[in-house]
Amino acid sequence: MTKINHAVICAAGLGSRLGKNMPKTLVNVTDDKKIIDFQLEMVEDIELVSYVIGYQCEKVMEYVKDKREDLRIIHNPGYEHNSTSYSIYLATKDIDEPYVSIDGDLLINKEEFKSFYKSFKGETILGITPAKTEDGVYAILNDKQEIISFQRQPKTPHEWANIACIEKPVVLDKDAPYVYPQFEKHLPLKSFNINNLFEVDTPGDFEFALKNLDKL
Secondary structure, eight states, X not given: OOSOOEEEEEEOSOOTTTTOSSOGGGOBSSSSXXXXXXXXXXXXXXXXXXXXXXTTXXXXXXXXXXXXXXXXXXXXXXXXXXXXXXXXXHHHTTOOSOEEEEETTEEEOHHHHHHHHHTOSSSOEEEEEXXXXXXXXXXXXXXXXXXXXXXXXXXXXXXXXXXXEEOTTOOOOTTOSOSGGXXXXXXXXXXXXXXXXXXXXXXXXXHHHHTTGGGO
16 A cells, blocks of 8 residues: 555654643644644544543543544543553554544644645655754664654754654564654654754744744
């Protein structure tokens, strides 16, 4: 299969670094739109969307129940102790097809997102973005624009964007604490640059995203 029909949005975490005492997905970006609203608009053309929730799940479910009739809500009951890897596992364990994995705190230009997942041709693609967050994982590229390694320091021009189109043989370990190191044994992997992608992880990241809403 060379088409992405399944999107997994991982929004189970505590979001403690942002300091809002609520799931990051419910944070207001504008007066009438939360992060989740931007994301559901972004994936509106994808046939199956799995939304993994955990922290304050009742509030999230109440908000999303009328947003998309066919939205597949998955509860990660161990969200305090496990990771995004486990959320992805819960969403994909019974579905044998490629998927796009999206962290629940990303704001992404809709057209760039479409270009990203439509570029999938049967091989795993990792999203990168110009380095802009306060605590990035940086990607090292070769001359073919493939990712050949990751590092925390020193900073490079591009960072891992916490979004990927994933196909076998890449299979994520549900018990792994982070997603990106699991790609290392499969490197080099194709990268796709998404310029207008903003992660809402810290107050500084959120402030930067708000200043760039016109780019979404």
